[in-house]
Amino acid sequence: MKYPDSVLIWIHIFTLCVAEETTKLEGDIIIGGLFKIFDLKDGACSNTVDTASVRDYEAVKWTLKKLNAANYIPGINIGIEAFSTCDIPGRAVYHTVNFAQKAFENHANSSSLPIVGILGPEASSEAEETSAFLSSLSKEYQLYQFLFSATSSNLNDERLSNIVRVIPSDTIQTKVMQHFLKQLEWNYVAVVYENTTYGRTAFEELSSSAKFEGICIAKSFPIEIGITVDFSALQTVLDNLLSNAESQITGVIFFVSTTTASDFLSIVQGRKQGSFFRLMMVFSESIALERSMLKNYDSVSKGTFVTSPPVLEVKEFSNHWNSILSNKTSFLDEYVTNHWLLNVLRKYISCDPFQETCLMPTLQEVSTSENENIFEGYAIVAALLQVNGIKELHSEKCKGSDGICTELRETLHKHKNMLFKKSSREVIFQDVPFHFEKNFSIILNGKNEVLMNGNISAYEVYQYRRCLDKNEDFCLEKVADYGENSLKVLTGRLVDYSDNNNEIQWPNMYKAQCSLGRSCKSCKVENTENDIYFKNGDFFIIGMAPVNTGDLSNPLHCGVIRESNGWECTEAISYAVDDINQNKDVFPNSTIGFIILNSCNQPVLTSKKLLNIMNNGVTLPNGTVVHDVSSRVLGVVAELGSSISQAAAEVLQEFNIVQVAYGSTAAVLSDREEYKYFLRLSTPDTNQAVAMVDISKKLDLKYIQILFSEGTYGEGGRDDVIRAAKSSKVCVANEIIVQENKYSMVLDDLRRNPYAKVVLLFLKSHVVSEVIEVITRSMDAEEFVFIASEAFGTRTEIIENNPKLENSLSLSLEIPLSGNNLKGYIYSKSTEKYYLNPWTRSFLEKKNACFFPGSFDKSSNEQCEKVFDRYNSSDIKYDIWSPFALHAAKVVLNGAYASFRHICGLNSKTICSEYRDNPKRVWEYFQRQNLSLNGVQTSIFDDNGDGNLGHVIYQIKKSRTDPKVLEFVKVGSFSQSTNLNLSRIDTINPTKCPNQKCENYCSLFYNGNVADKQETSNDSSNTGVVVGLSVVAAIFVFSTIALIIYILIIRRVDPTEFSMRNEYLTVVK
Structure with missing residues (x-):
């Protein structure tokens, strides 16, 4: 160095x-x-x-x-x-x-x-x-x-x-602080530290580890100690704490000397005399448990916590020290070898102790004043x-x-x-002529820091409070012990003090948190892409769900949390695993763990996460790394979105791991040459597209438009509809691609073909609600009728307060959950103080527009209550894909057990090489799995590994009990084996071509001679107007070009320097 x-x-x-x-x-x-x-x-x-x-x-x-x-x-x-x-x-x-x-x-x-x-x-x-x-x-x-x-x-x-x-080093101290703050439910704090080796290092360690426990260090204040502590600098620290714009900071952690601590408490006490504020403090061991310092400022120090290594008391020395300061003979004897004792004695007396007339302080005075x-x-x-x-x-x-x-x-x-x-050895102090109050030995391990072994804590926490044995005085009482990586808090000893000096018992003490009505944005974790829901086990299944949307500006980042078909899917997957472990139906001699990832509906992020796990294992929030994960993965449950399943499959098949998707309906995923070890519970869009076109044909809706999402799901659905429509002589007038967050022109695009009143929807689940809301907001009643894919399904939030959707139809993929207690599993988690699922808090807060205690966003002013109650209801309605996620997880678990038992043997404790080397054989065991649906063992995969459950068809109708309310009414079904079955459907007015030009276009469409979408005219009477406008527009264009050329010649401007914007020359049809 x-x-x-x-x-x-x-x-x-x-x-x-x-x-x-x-x-x-x-x-x-x-x-x-x-x-x-x-x-x-x-x-x-x-x-x-x-x-x-x-x-x-x-x-x-x-x-x-x-x-x-x-x-x-x-x-x-x-x-x-x-x-x-x-x-x-x-x-x-x-x-x-x-x-x-x-x-x-x-x-x-x-x-x-x-x-x-x-x-x-x-x-x-x-x-x-x-x-x-x-x-x-x-x-x-x-x-x-x-x-x-x-x-x-x-x-x-x-x-x-x-x-x-x-x-003990500050590494242990900061761990203790981290655990203690969490148990106090303090998560919005500041740190004041002296800008020295000690202060900086302790602050850096605490700030690094605290974030893993959801503790936000909102502000930090380094105090310079070059010459002496600047009193005004400490006053500025207090000002900043009390006037923090985001939220007042009421909890402060200190890594400072006794001198700095004393100065700060003096400032706080002086300020409190003229104003009201609350400041709760935790001091590090550097103040050495000096009770007298806290006592000097007890109007503001009551309730303060101090972390400390265990006290190693030697009562013989304590008595010796008190004797030196109260007995002149003892003082004179020890002064010879400790001249600094005189400086200490001057705190008590002003006379010369070497003079016979000078009286020493009494033993009681010394005992009362001297600190441990x-x-x-x-x-x-x-x-x-x-x-x-x-x-x-x-x-x-x-x-x-x-x-x-x-x-x-x-x-x-x-x-x-x-x-x-x-070198490594144990040192026991034998034949020592005094003893410690605690029995311990020293463990040397070849490193700079020794360990202590015996009846002794690794670290302790004290609180300055009324003494337990004499209530009229204040003492530093021990309130927590740290050992074996856990902190035991003696909650019965924890107190706080009101402004009138009354004690407030735990758990009603004040908590250092973001203030009510405030949003502490600096503390929010923006990059949730690293969150993992993890449970350890002998083997793992990996699950994925789109808990968040994607960040449209960065393919590796997440957007906002979704309110449906995300979080609940993660709970469904974890339930399947926990249920298996509890009942021991499969893998009776092993424990199954899970690794559930948030895909954020981002293919690139999905690939990155899976590759990272396969190569590096799992890094937990506390920084612990679980290695050797890839060799313990039995199978993967992924995913809802087709593009995500594609990305996952491309990675997983390189590791010979079988994958079961619970959604992912795109037809491209049926290609077993490309996606070798892929299965899915959902029925492919090829069937859904046929069903949608058959409905159109059955209801004489032969002139339609398609509205579809950008990406694998939407574009694949569009292609399937086009193929089915050509075969069934249903004319597609317009194909409109929808990009995320760009919905304002969709209705205008639909109105270009007003006679194609029926719109087939292939929109992603997380955008369909917004797109429909934008369209129907300005749409006339009965202007368009929709036939929506399963992403629309039976989602009541889409049709709520939207009467313009009456008579529209939707297809739904459904799988029953009879005999499963998913709702009870989720409801039981309402008692968890800190949710194991890292997305629970954010999801429930957004879903219910409320906040939990400890939230960093309390701007709603509404505390979350009874948010789990829907899972305690007899008529619970799950998100569309949650049952599929649960059953997909069960397929993976049961299929893995069947293949593992036959390939590796029931008693094997590891995944054998044959399991990895023969993924096609494992895939076949998965494909042969049946599910108990309504008490009936049902084959759920076809020979290709695609789901074969078919679709249920619903129509949106007025409720019989309340005509102001819309509801989904089952009107039919469709499957490969039974084809289309419709009944009880309300009439929808037929749609057809309005003129001969349209008929000509449709004829070309049926024969496959239309390369791109064609926008048809509104009706025959408009044809002349359109042609006239076209002629006028053409004349205008040529005149404009001639004028520009003339100007360029006159001005002798280089034509390459003149840029003509295309939109200036666009003719409106």
């Missing part, structure tokens, strides 16, 4: 301007110590003592004195020479350089006092710089650094090879671990003799890298 110029500058300033401040415990062996001791002010050490830091040093010194008194290393006393750094990296490096100089002297002079390592420094920014320097030295000079309060995850860098850290310091326990552990390393080395080198033997001296002086072993 490169040594920064800024640090060299600090060293230079320090050597010129700062007198050394040091204290020392003599010994046969010396440990170097680096402690903050004084606060930073105006770029230098101030006179303001950091009591916690002095206490950390005293804890180390007390530990060494205890060990020496107990002859812990026979015949050897351990001393410490400590320096103050004031959290200035330059000071820390300066003293580290001096320690290194001592190591050089040791190497050259075996009689010099050996230095065996360094304890500290306390701040991460200091530790990073000092370690970078020491790690750059030759191994024999490298002093180990034992860190007890520097928590930045940057210090896990293996290049900083001399580090041994005994305190989180870092002192880790300082003791660091000292013990370092001394234990020397003890083991002494035992190895001196073979039972006391003192520093020759072999040990050689190692102490010339092989600093051998003074501690980081």
Whole structure:
């Protein structure tokens, strides 16, 4: 790691301007110590003592004195020479350089006092710089650094090879914060952090991981600590929190020092005296559980949370510390080896403690005022671990003799890298003359950070609240324990405080969320294409559904969430898998998982997702990667859209994986040369087109138009209609292609052929509703009648409040769900607090125009209630394709089991090579599957793997009970085996050619001599008008061209520089 110029500058300033401040415990062996001791002010050490830091040093010194008194290393006393750094990296490096100089002297002079390592420094920014320097030295000079309060995850860098850290890193702390915020239901917060190694790294880790849990860091505020904290900068932070334009921010996370925290709380307390606002706070471990700091500002700090490593209390030392500050004899004894104690004592007394007349504070005063310091326990552990390393080395080198033997001296002086072993092992502190309140051992694993094993949490969360044992006072009470990657929150201890100081119990506490009536757009996840609905298992089926529309400007991105035929399909697929796992009907000895993807109706995105899963596995929202997925895929359920099924098939057949579509009616998918391992439950559009044309012919509707979507589905349907129409002598007057979001001219295009009143619709399911709404908004009653494909189906939202659709017809693909409890499965999810399906919240909010607690869009002002109730109704009406998705998933599961059992064997725990190498055989097992439909085992595929269930025909009629309401009435059916069957249909006026020109066109159409669509005239009386207009227009065109040529000649303009827009020369027919 490169040594920064800024640090060299600090060293230079320090050597010129700062007198050394040091204290020392003599010994046969010396440990170097680096402690903050004084606060930073105006770029230098101030006179303001950091009591916690002095206490950390005293804890180390007390530990060494205890060990020496107990002859812990026979015949050897351990001393410490400590320096103050004031959290200035330059000071820390300066003293580290001096320690290194001592190591050089040791190497050259075996009689010099050996230095065996360094304890500290306390701040991460200091530790990073000092370690970078020491790690750059030759191994024999490298002093180990034992860190007890520097928590930045940057210090896990293996290049900083001399580090041994005994305190958990911020990687764990940010995980705890992430879990805790989620359980508090805080998801709209700000982060205030000091712009140091510690603050930056912690902020970056939290912001990176929080998004996976749906927690939005709406604002972040770096605080510069170059000279001292700018008070006005903290005031600006508060202003920005309270006036955030998007939504007021009420939850704030802090990665700051005690000094900065104290300054901020002071500002908040001052501001609150003149205004009302709510601010809830979580402080990191860097404030060291300093209760007195919070107590100074308890009007605003009540309810504040503090994350912390587990407290490692040594009561003997706590008593020792209190004795020093209350007993003059103890103070004078310890002052000799800790001069900084005087600075701490001056907080209590103003007299000279060295004078007999000066009275010390009472024990009660000290006990009440002094904080439990989180870092002192880790300082003791660091000292013990370092001394234990020397003890083991002494035992190895001196073979039972006391003192520093020759072999040990050689190692102490010339092989600093051998003074501690980081290799994997457990260290149990035996024969230590004091004890911790918790039992634990140290686990070394060869890395920079040690682990603790035993009756101890990995991390803890405290709340500043009324004491549990004495309700009149406020304490830091533990409210959560973190261990084994999970956080246990003691919800019974969680409280909040109202403005009149009343306690509010969980779960009624205030929550840091987007405000009511606001839309927090900065927090919305725009790129939902990466969302995956995942359940692990021994084997997988992959499912796909168009939960969102596509982004028309980018084939790899998603648009808005769909209100039908998307989300419910994902639930149907997951239900099929969960039902199989529960009943153990198939794969009784294995668990089936699912991977459900959002295709967003984008073919390119579909291909990308499938290829990524096959090559790289599945990346979960928390960043975990599930590898080796492709070898466990039994089959694929995909998809609704034909273009999506095409894209999926082209990928999957390269991996010899069988695919079953639940929609996808395009005729092109019947080609088994092209789509080898593809099946579908839906009946192909070839049959649907024949049915639509047969209906037209049956009702004497022989002059029609076609309105179709751009893409495989619409264009394929158009082609099928044209073929069927020619065969049945039904004349197609006009073919109108519809592009997404471009619907304004569709009615004008239809009106060009007003006598072709019957319009056959082949529109995609997610656009048909909008297109019909645009057409009928301006259409005259009975101007056009529609015969719609299955994408229109029986969707009541299309015909609701639209009387102009009366007498129109639609075809529907239907498959019963008798005996299935899909509605109960979905309804049961209403109790889930955080939905496993990543699209549930967005779908239900849009579908019901409401918001859930924790939503980032509360602009509707309506909270979602009873949104699952439709799934608790006896007359539930599912989306059209949900039953198909469920049955397609069951076909995949049952077909995979049948083929797996015969090919791989029932007891196989893996997919055997024969299953992959013979996909056609697997396909045949799938194709032979029957479904129980209304209690009857029904063959659902023809020999080609296409669905053979046929279509149900509906007519839109007035309800018998309420004539103002339209409803779908079943009037017939169509299948390959029974052909067209119509009954109970209301009359539709016949349509036919209006004139001879039209008849001539239709004759050419039937014989296949019309290459492109032809727009016919309205009637015979208009023919002369059209011809006259054409002549006039032609004269106008030629005159315009002559005039332009004349102007160009006169002006001598290059004709290539003159661009004539085509629309200026268009003749309106």
